[in-house]
Amino acid sequence: MNIKYLFSALALLSGSTFATSIAVTPAPYVITKSELSSPIILEGSQEHNYLKVSLTGTKQDTDKRTPINLALVIDRSTSMSGDRIEKAREAAILAINMLKDDDIISIIAYDNDAHVVIPATKANNKQKLIKTINDKITPQGWTALFAGVSKGIKEVNKFHKKDQVNRIILLSDGQANVGPSSTKELADLGIVAAKQSIAVTTIGLGASYNEDLMTALASYSDGNHAFVEKSADLEAAFVREFKDVMSVVAQEVTVTIRLQDGVKPVRLLGREGDIKGNNVTVKMNQLYSNQEKYVLLEVIPPKGKENEKKPLADVVISYDNLQTSKKDNLENRIDIAYSKSEQAVKQAVQEEIVVDSAIQKANLENEKAIKLLDEGKKDEANRIIQQNASTLNALSDSVSSPSAKAKASGGAVENKKLYEDLDSKSEAVSRKSMKESTYKTQKQQSKN
Amino acid sequence: MKSKKFLYLFMVVTVLIIGLIGYFGYRTLSQESTLNEYQTQQLAKTRVAQTQDFILQQLGQKQIRFSAILAYLKLDPLSLNTLIAQDSDIEALFVLEQNKLVFPDAYNPLNQKESRFIELITPIIQDPAILIAKQHQSDDKQPDFGWYVMQEQQQLVLIYWHKLNNQIIGFKLSYVKLLSDIISSIDFNYEPDSLVISDNGQVLYQSLTRAYDKTKQPTYNQALPFPLHAWKIDYYASNNSNYSLYYFTLGLLAIAILAVGIIALSLYREFNRATRLASQQVSFVSQVSHELKTPLTNITLYAEMLKEMEQEEDSQNTHYLEVIISESRRLSRLIQNVLTFTKSPKINLQPVDINQLLVQIHTIFTPVFEAKGIHLALTVEGHLNTHSDIDRITQIISNLLSNAEKYAAEGKKVQLSACQDDKNIYIRVRDYGKGLSDKELKHIFQPFYRVKSEITEGVTGTGIGLTIALQLAQSLSGTLMAENCDSGLEFTLCIPRS
Numbered sequence: 001m002n003i004k005y006l007f008s009a010l011a012l013l014s015g016s017t018f019a020t021s022i023a024v025t026p027a028p029y030v031i032t033k034s035e036l037s038s039p040i041i042l043e044g045s046q047e048h049n050y051l052k053v054s055l056t057g058t059k060q061d062t063d064k065r066t067p068i069n070l071a072l073v074i075d076r077s078t079s080m081s082g083d084r085i086e087k088a089r090e091a092a093i094l095a096i097n098m099l100k101d102d103d104i105i106s107i108i109a110y111d112n113d114a115h116v117v118i119p120a121t122k123a124n125n126k127q128k129l130i131k132t133i134n135d136k137i138t139p140q141g142w143t144a145l146f147a148g149v150s151k152g153i154k155e156v157n158k159f160h161k162k163d164q165v166n167r168i169i170l171l172s173d174g175q176a177n178v179g180p181s182s183t184k185e186l187a188d189l190g191i192v193a194a195k196q197s198i199a200v201t202t203i204g205l206g207a208s209y210n211e212d213l214m215t216a217l218a219s220y221s222d223g224n225h226a227f228v229e230k231s232a233d234l235e236a237a238f239v240r241e242f243k244d245v246m247s248v249v250a251q252e253v254t255v256t257i258r259l260q261d262g263v264k265p266v267r268l269l270g271r272e273g274d275i276k277g278n279n280v281t282v283k284m285n286q287l288y289s290n291q292e293k294y295v296l297l298e299v300i301p302p303k304g305k306e307n308e309k310k311p312l313a314d315v316v317i318s319y320d321n322l323q324t325s326k327k328d329n330l331e332n333r334i335d336i337a338y339s340k341s342e343q344a345v346k347q348a349v350q351e352e353i354v355v356d357s358a359i360q361k362a363n364l365e366n367e368k369a370i371k372l373l374d375e376g377k378k379d380e381a382n383r384i385i386q387q388n389a390s391t392l393n394a395l396s397d398s399v400s401s402p403s404a405k406a407k408a409s410g411g412a413v414e415n416k417k418l419y420e421d422l423d424s425k426s427e428a429v430s431r432k433s434m435k436e437s438t439y440k441t442q443k444q445q446s447k448n
Numbered sequence: 449m450k451s452k453k454f455l456y457l458f459m460v461v462t463v464l465i466i467g468l469i470g471y472f473g474y475r476t477l478s479q480e481s482t483l484n485e486y487q488t489q490q491l492a493k494t495r496v497a498q499t500q501d502f503i504l505q506q507l508g509q510k511q512i513r514f515s516a517i518l519a520y521l522k523l524d525p526l527s528l529n530t531l532i533a534q535d536s537d538i539e540a541l542f543v544l545e546q547n548k549l550v551f552p553d554a555y556n557p558l559n560q561k562e563s564r565f566i567e568l569i570t571p572i573i574q575d576p577a578i579l580i581a582k583q584h585q586s587d588d589k590q591p592d593f594g595w596y597v598m599q600e601q602q603q604l605v606l607i608y609w610h611k612l613n614n615q616i617i618g619f620k621l622s623y624v625k626l627l628s629d630i631i632s633s634i635d636f637n638y639e640p641d642s643l644v645i646s647d648n649g650q651v652l653y654q655s656l657t658r659a660y661d662k663t664k665q666p667t668y669n670q671a672l673p674f675p676l677h678a679w680k681i682d683y684y685a686s687n688n689s690n691y692s693l694y695y696f697t698l699g700l701l702a703i704a705i706l707a708v709g710i711i712a713l714s715l716y717r718e719f720n721r722a723t724r725l726a727s728q729q730v731s732f733v734s735q736v737s738h739e740l741k742t743p744l745t746n747i748t749l750y751a752e753m754l755k756e757m758e759q760e761e762d763s764q765n766t767h768y769l770e771v772i773i774s775e776s777r778r779l780s781r782l783i784q785n786v787l788t789f790t791k792s793p794k795i796n797l798q799p800v801d802i803n804q805l806l807v808q809i810h811t812i813f814t815p816v817f818e819a820k821g822i823h824l825a826l827t828v829e830g831h832l833n834t835h836s837d838i839d840r841i842t843q844i845i846s847n848l849l850s851n852a853e854k855y856a857a858e859g860k861k862v863q864l865s866a867c868q869d870d871k872n873i874y875i876r877v878r879d880y881g882k883g884l885s886d887k888e889l890k891h892i893f894q895p896f897y898r899v900k901s902e903i904t905e906g907v908t909g910t911g912i913g914l915t916i917a918l919q920l921a922q923s924l925s926g927t928l929m930a931e932n933c934d935s936g937l938e939f940t941l942c943i944p945r946s
Contacts, residue, residue, distance in 0.1 A: 113655055114632070147653065150632035179652055180627055184601070188539075188624035195536035277557025 029323060030250050030287060031056045034315045034332040037353035040345050043306045043338045048266060050357040051257065051334065052350075053315055054294035057249035057287045065246050066322040067164040068103040070095070071120070071152035074137060075172040075205075076109045081139040084205060087231040088171055091238040092133050095169070098242050099123040104164075106155035107133065110148030111141030112178055120158040145176035149189055149200060149217070156198050163325040165248045165286070166198045167223070169241060171234075173205035176213065183213045190220030197252055199223035199285045201245075203237055204436075207428040211435040219272075222285030224445050227436035229429060244446065250287040250319040250328075255295045256280070258314045262302035269296040269360035270442045287319065293444045296353075296360055304338035312336045351404035358395050359411045362388040363441040366418070370434055373427065382419055385434075389415035414447075455716075462712040466705050473701040480693055492668035492683040495638055499645070499681050500672055506630050507676065510537055514608045514619050515593070523615070525551060540565040540620040542572075549573050565620065568600055569607075576616055579609050595675035604647060606675055627652060640686035641667075648678045726895065733912065737783045744783065748776035775812065781839050795837050795923060802832035802841075802866055802873060809842060810864060813849050820857050824849075829867040834945050840920040841875075841943070844928065847917040848877040848939045856881025859936050872926075872942045880936040889930055893918045917941075 037050035072092050076085060092107060099105055106120040107129075117136045118129060152168040160166055175181070180189075193200050201223040202214040211227065218225040224244060226237045259265055259278040268275070273282035273295070282295045304310055315332040339345055365388055369381040389412050396408035418437060421430040440447055517535075521527065523543055528551055532538055540561070543551040552562040572579060579596050596618070598605040606621040631653050636643065638655060644666075645653040666682035755769040810826040817824040845864070852862045859880025866875045884892065891897045895915040914928075921928040926943035 113653075144654075146627070147631045150628035153628060154632040178654060179631060180624070180650075184603070185624055185627075188622065189628060192536045192622060192625045192628060195534060274559045274561075276559045276562075279557075 029058055029321055030317075030319065030328070030330075031058060032317050032330050032332065034313075034334050035350055035353060036312065036334060036336060037350050037357060038345065038348065039335075039350070040337045040339050040348035041301060041304075042342065042345055043308075043340050044303050046300055046303055049299050049301050049336075050269070050353050051297040051299055051313060052294050052353045052356060053255050053257065053297075053317065053332075054292050055250075055253065055255075055284075055287055055317065055319075056292045057247065057289040059289050064323070066248050067161075068099060068245060069120070069156055069159050069161070069164050069166045070099070070104065070245070071106045071108060071155045071168045073108045073110065073114075073148045073152040073168055073170045075143060075145070075148070075174065076137055076139050077111050077141055077143045077174055078139050079143075079174045079208065080205075084173055084231045085137060085139050087234040088205075089133055089137050091171070091234050092137070093130050094235055094238055095242065096123060096126055096129050096133070098246075099126075104159045105129065106152070106158075107137075108148055108151045108155065109137050110144045110151075111139075113144050114147035114151040116151055116155060120155045142178045143172065143174045143176050144178035145170075145172055145213075146179040146181060146185065146189065149186075149193075152200075153193055153196065153198060157196065160196065160198075162197065162251070162320060163322055165245055165251070165322075166196075167245055168193065168198060168200045169238075170200055170202045170214075170217070171205060172202070172209050172214065174208050175210050181213070183210075183216045186213045187216040187220045190217045190223075193221040194283075194285060197285065201225070201241055203228055203234070203241070204432060205231060205234065207426060207432065209432075211432045215435055215439045219439065219443070222283070222443070224443070225436060225439045227432045229432075240446070244286075244288050244291075247289040247291070248286045249289050249322055251285060251322060253284040253287055253293075253317070253319040255282045255284070256316040256318075257282075257295070257297060258316070259299065260302075260311050260313060263312055264300040266298035266300060269298060269357060270363070270444070271295055288446070291444075291446050294356065296357060298357070301336050304336070306338060306340050309335050309337045351399040351401045352407065355395060355399065355404045355408045355411070358392060359407065359441060362392060362411060362415065363438050366415075366434060366438050370431060370438070373422075373431055373434075378422070378427075382422055385415055385419040385422065389419065411441075458712070458716055462708065465708050465712075469704050469708065470701060473697060473704070477694065477697045480697065484693055488685045489668060492641075492685055495636065495641075495643065496668055496670050496681045496683050499634070499636060499643060500670065502634060502636075503630055503645070503672065503676065503679070506626065506633070510621055510626065511593075511595075511608055513537060515610065518610055518612070518617060521617075523551070523617075525553065536625050537622055538619050539622040542566075542569055542618045542620075544573065544576055544616040544618070546614050547573075547576050568598065568605065568620075569618070572596070572607075572618070579607075579616070579618075597675045597677075602648075604678060638683075642684045642686070644682040644684070646680050646682070652679075729912075740783055741780070744776055744779055748773060748780065751776060771812070778839070778842065782843060796839065797835055797837055800834050800836050800838045800841065802834065802875070803828050805838060805841065806845075806864060806866055806875070809845055809849070813846075813853070817853060817862065820853060821860060822853065822857055823861050825861070825863050827863070827865045829865075832866055832868050832873050834873055834943060836924055836943055840924055841941075844917045844920050844941055845875060845877065847913045848941070851913060852877060852879040852881070855879075856936055858882070868945060871945060873945055875941045875943075876938055877941075878933065878936060878938040883932045883935065883937050886932070889932065892930060893928075 032053065032055050034051070034053045037052070038047070041047065041049065072095060074088050074092060076088075080088065096105060101122060101124040103123045104120055105118065105123045106116065107118040109115050109117045115136075118132055121129075123129065149168060149170060152170070156166050156168060176186070180186070190200060198221065200217050200221040202218040203226045204211055204214050205228050207229070215225050217223075224241060226241065228234050228237045255273075257265075257280040259280070261278065263278065265275050265278065265280055268280070268282065271282050271284070273280055280297055284293055287293060299312075301312060302310065312334045315334065317330040317332070319328055320326075321328045337348075365384050369384040372378075372381040372384070392408050392412035392415060396405050396412060399405050399408060414437060418430075418434055421433050425433070439445070514537075517531070521531065528541055528543070532541055541551065542549060542565070549566070552558060552566060554566060558566070566573075579594070580590055593608070593610040596607040596609055598607065604623055606623060606626070607618045608621060609616055609618040630645075634653060634655070636655060643653075643655045644651055664684065667685040669680055669682045671677055672679040672681070751769055751772045755766060755773060758766045758769055806826060806828055810824060814824055849862065849864070856862065856879035861880045863876070863878040865878070866873065868874065893914050895912050914930075918928045921941055921943070924943050926941060929940050929942070931938055931940075
């Protein structure tokens with residue numbers, strides 16, 4: 001293990017020189033930005049500030065995309081009978097057809113126990129794979145979800161490589177009722193998968209699955225989560241997921257923020273991370289092309305004097321570059337400046353970061369709303385969501401940058417849709433919509 | 449009355465046989481089922497042991513891994529944190545140096561996870577000896593490594609600890625990783641039987657095609673040894689094998705009983721039919737004989753009257769009349785005999801001059817034989833006398849001769865001869881007909897047996913002539929035998945000389 005550490009230490013050493021060279025490259029692979037929402041603050045003030053580290057993968061040549069090692073874990077319990085299993089089969093076949101011959105696929109179906117329908121294999125004999133799917137994925141029995149995902153991990157590990165996208169797509173329409181089935185156990189399983197750099201994407205079908213469990217599993221492994229209300233929309237969800245899977249440009253992303261003395265970390269908005277003293281570490285499993293993922297840290301800056309400029313934080317970003325199969329390390333430094341002029345402070349404000357933080361805060365409120373819903377306080381929940389919608393609406397009016405305006409109004413529209421759903425749809429469905437929405441916002445998952 | 453008694457006997461025997469079959473069937477079944485149960489138990493035991501071995505093997509592999517990691521692990525915080533972050537088997541890790549916690553370092557900032565972990569292992573930090581105390585240990589040596597089990601939020605916490613010099617390193621095993629490894633690798637297919645692995649009653653794994661019925665008693669169960677002593681393996685044998693055995697044996701029994709029943713019934717019916725036929729024949733013969741009695745009495749009466757009248761004229765006719773009378777009387781006695789066929793015959797012993805008797809018989813039969821073109825020859829060696837029933841001897845020989853006349857006419861010759869030795873007198877009737885097969889020869893003395901061949905065709909007969917002859921011979925303490933000669937049959941009547 002110390003050898004492993006040695007390598008990463010060596011990589012870390014070469015990081016600073018590498019980072020500068022990247023800036024020269026005409027088309028960088030991952031574009032990173034580290035900014036404060038208010039880079040200039042009033043002298044003597046200690047208002048909460050937001051530090052955003054964003055990462056965006058650049059568009060890549062689709063012919064050269066990263067190889068995929070995918071396990072499809074499909075629920076074939078009796079509740080999947082009829083239209084659902086048919087659509088699930090169609091989605092699985094669609095997945096197979098989207099793969100290249102060199103990609104690796106395995107299919108696991110679970111009922112009372114999990115069964116490996118197709119062991120991890122190259123996707124070069126598509127006809128045979130499709131036939132197996134049609135023959136073997138027929139509904140029966142219960143829902144051994146844990147066993148299904150475990151077998152998925154095992155199959156992915158058979159051909160596990162660092163420089164490929166290792167992923168499990170789990171499809172379920174019901175409660176896990178065989179084997180370990182608590183949210184904690186599935187979250188831990190997500191951690192186990194993440195440690196092996198496998199992301200578990202969960203797709204919930206219909207209104208009877210456990211969304212807390214499914215989002216926990218996805219969250220801890222940094223996979224996506226989607227709620228598919230009608231089985232007819234399953235294919236679309238698969239296509240979206242595949243768009244993500246195929247556009248992975250970097251993996252094993254670690255963002256380390258080292259705050260200067262006197263800077264207090266308050267909380268991470270959205271992603272979970274590790275705050276240890278003045279060190280904040282956040283991990284992301286994957287970066288997709290043309291999709292921004294960010295870390296948002298609320299901090300309290302130290303007091304300063306007019307015209308003073310202080311270093312606030314050092315940011316180190318490391319990731320596995322899938323095109324070069326090397327580890328890239330980028331380093332950024334963030335400073336904070338002080339001024340007496342309110343005008344200067346206001347002008348310096350990064351409106352997009354303000355909007356992002358507002359959206360993440362609204363998201364936290366929405367999570368509270370879900371808890372209220374569970375307690376049967378539907379009206380209170382509704383009020384919170386409406387409040388969020390109007391806050392974001394007001395924000396979109398107050399900002400001037402077009403992208404910030406668009407983001408804020410988009411957030412407002414989404415919240416509006418959520419409270420409309422709450423009125424018109426069943427509780428199970430609207431809760432799932434909310435859970436999906438909060439999850440996507442939290443993880444900056446693409447929404448279309 | 450007799451047949452009813454017989455029916456009862458018959459039923460008793462049948463019921464007895466069926467009962468016996470049933471009893472043995474039941475014994476076999478219960479024995480088979482005990483054996484089956486024992487085999488099922490053994491099988492369950494073996495399979496549970498197999499599963500247990502598999503689980504312990506998985507845990508053993510973790511232990512080996514941890515030991516291997518320890519061999520090259522640097523105990524600085526960065527290395528340890530990297531290990532925790534990257535190894536999916538390790539959820540957390542602690543290092544105690546001289547009974548003091550050095551990692552995670554509580555004096556430096558901690559994250560939530562680390563704080564929780566320190567809270568969890570506080571008892572160990574306070575008294576590291578509890579690690580050893582919980583371990584199964586030998587008497588003389590204290591172990592340097594082992595598992596320690598705790599409970600956190602109703603979930604099992606497994607800590608593998610290892611003592612190195614003055615340090616104790618403890619790995620908190622990712623319980624979910626262990627579960628995942630076991631569940632994804634377990635590959636025992638025991639269908640239609642099923643197996644359930646549970647932790648404190650919570651099902652972890654089940655290999656069955658139907659729902660797990662908590663109320664059902666397992667065929668065999670076993671708790672795992674430390675540190676997985678909260679785990680239990682339940683084995684549920686499917687009942688199908690037992691049922692099929694029962695059905696199979698019951699089916700076999702039913703078939704056996706049915707077969708016995710059918711055989712018994714058909715035997716009974718056949719027997720009844722034969723008895724009814726025999727009794728019909730007997731009654732027929734006795735009726736016919738009875739009917740014959742009246743005309744015969746009349747014939748005898750008138751013949752005697754005629755003889756008295758003829759005696760006065762003293763003509764040749766007297767002799768013929770005597771013959772008619774004698775024959776009529778004999779016929780009467782014959783009929784009497786037939787009528788008393790089933791009763792014990794009355795015996796009338798008197799001195800018999802065999803020579804004279806045979807001459808007399810020869811004389812009587814000659815005309816009948818000649819009418820059919822048969823030469824009846826008589827040879828007697830010496831003078832033969834005995835004390836016996838003259839009627840019976842006459843009847844035996846008459847029966848034999850009349851058989852010869854009926855069935856061996858084509859031989860054109862019948863020999864009647866007699867001789868004697870020290871003890872017995874032998875009277876033989878030999879014909880030159882077609883004879884009989886050995887098989888038929890065995891049966892000719894049975895009542896109502898008639899050889900079915902062209903010989904008997906068109907010839908009347910009741911089939912009791914030879915039976916009566918044999919019975920009569922036996923009543924005279926003699927024997928009657930039949931044997932095949934070169935051509936034809938020879939009957940030998942053997943009677944004692946005195």
